[in-house]
Amino acid sequence: MYDSTCGAAASGQCGKSQPDGDGPPPREPPPAPLERDYSGFDIVKATQYGAFARVKELVEAGWDVNQPDHETVTLLHWAAINNRREIIQYLLTKGAAVDAVGGELQSTPLHWATRQGHLEATVLLVRAGADPSLRDAEGCACLHLAAQFGHTAVVAYLVARGVAPDAADAAGMTPLMWACWKVSAVDPARLLLTLGASPRPADRSHGNTALHWAILARNTTAISTLILYGDASLDVPNLRGVTPLAMLQANADSLWVGSKVADKIKEHSIAANKRNLFRRLTYDKKFRWWCVVVMPFIAFYLTGLVLEMDALYAVKAFLLVCFYGALHFLSNLLFDDDLKNIFPLSVYLATKVWFYITWAVFVAGAVGAGATLLFVLCSGALWYTFLRSWRSDPGVISASRQDKLRTIIELSESSRGGFEPARFCSACLVRRPLRSKHCSVCNRCVAKFDHHCPWVGNCIGANNHRYFIGFLASLLVMCAWMLWGGAQYFAAECPAEDARAPGVLWHWCRCNPWLAWVMLNALFHLFWVCVLTCCQLYLVVCLGMTTNEQLNRSRYRHFVARGGRSPFTRGPLHNCADFFGVRLCGLLAPRARDWAAAGLDDAEPMLQHYV
DSSP states (O other): OOOOOOOTGGOOOOTOOOTTTTTTOOOOOOOOOOOOOOTOOOHHHHHTTTTTHHHHHHHTOOTTTTOOOTTSSSHHHHHTTTOOOHHHHHHHTTOTTTTTTTTTBBHHHHHHHHHHHOOHHHHHHHHHTTTOOOOOOSSSHHHHHHTTTTTTHHHHHHHHOOOOTTOTTTTSOOHHHHHHHHOOTTTHHHHHTTTTOOOOOOOOOOOHHHHHHHHHHOOHHHHHHHIIOOOOSSSOTTTSSOOOOHHHHTTTTSSSOHHHHHHHHHHHHHOOOSHHHHHHHTTOOOHHHHHHHHHHHHHHHHHHHHHHHSHHHHHHHHHHHHHHHHHHHHHHHHOOHHHHHHHHHHHHHHHHHHHHHHHIIIHHHHHHHHHHHHHHHHHHHHHHHHHHHHHHHOOHHHOHHHHHHHHHHHHHOOOOOOOTTTTTTTTEEEOOBTTEEETTTTTTTTTTEEEEEEETTTOOOTTTTHHHHHHHHHHHHHHHHHHHHHHHHHHHHOOSSSSSHHHHHHHHHOOHHHHHHHHHHHHHHHHHHHHHHHHHHHIIIOOOOOOOHHGGGGOOOOHTTTOOTHHHHOOHHHHHHHHOOOOOOTTTOOOOOOOOBBBBHHHHHHHHHHH
């Protein structure tokens, strides 16, 4: 109990010494916290409130830990529902029945813990031998309760401990069905799919699949998750003969049906319609993919042809506006989000192919074999670094199913943060190494993630970041070569009488519009690549951080603790040595680090390594 014999204690005046001289008064210790008197509590109330000392006192005095109260509920039930970990451990050591059944729903303590989402209590009970497959009076096992109340961490732990993700309750409802019917968040439905749950089973009462239940609940998130990521079938009828496709078509214009789902409905409907060949093609995946690949090549070429036409400039401008308007219409008709992600890569490849063709047709004869050979050699470096940036592994954090389950168990049973987002990726089910991030485009975690680059169609991370810098540098050289070669051609083939720059440029454009068009593209690429290269080198060499860290440093505690500065920087020279792995004949000592294995738990010692 709080000692209140000194009336001035509450105001901090009890026993206060007077200051000597003119110095500041000494700091006073904070008042002692109030301690509640639990001596009058019975054992049930003491368990509910977490009064461990009172519970222990009564049990030591002879109370039977398995004695149910007037609601047929045991002490372990009350400790589990209130997540009283210390009391749970104590009761178990005193012989409490871990699978005791009680209450109106005839539930076990584990049912109560999972219904409330208490991961700590769930872990203690499962490790003590509680059976998660037991059903309550409603026919639900623990996994069904955790799923229908949206307790993702508990769902993950139970599955990792061996509970089948497709286990059905008394009515044939699977945990995935409950999650789609009751929970509007992306998890635990996405988690169950990742852990192997199937969207195909149907319940016994209605014949509904998980997708039927998601549509009935108008759960847009669950519908998108099942269709786009779970590969749920749209054609499975329930006991009334109604398919998910029919249900979605009836609500296709409703606001709660997302645009991606609406596109999927149209694609599925048109693919099944054999009469309209054109509409079937517009939703054929292979046809649309080839359109994305071929369209930039054709657009580049046709633009050059229009510019070379012997017509009024107003007519050319009108034709180009109509042409690009048609391209915009076709792209909106054919391209979904996934195809739009690879479109910049197609644009890059198209421009480079036309660069080579233009050099071979026009420039090579004007600059000679030596310059052409150097151009080809520089192009070799460009394609090597491009292919390594595009096709190589950027540092994907991968794990087997057993490793994922083991990680879930370790994090659940640890006392260091559990499923904290900074520590665990709920999409990949892996530990998040330091400096890693989950890429929403690729749907994978990447070590030392910098950014997802649409121009190379890949993430830039620990394993390919150096190649990406090399790709940018090589692209700069190639664009500069293209501009130089084009200028040499114009100087030889199209000498201008007007020596002023505007007059010269205008004369060149009229002399060879195609080459002028190619040089304009080279100039544009030179500008944005130069800006990107400077930004990349500044971040890597001067600041010692990635693009992701620069944009999100306020979210990372090891950056916040240092006022936003990178804890990984060792100065420009050493940063350059660490990144490129150069030693300069032993003058520098690069520090190698496997960023894919650097767990967040190792952050502090590793950060000290860089300070």
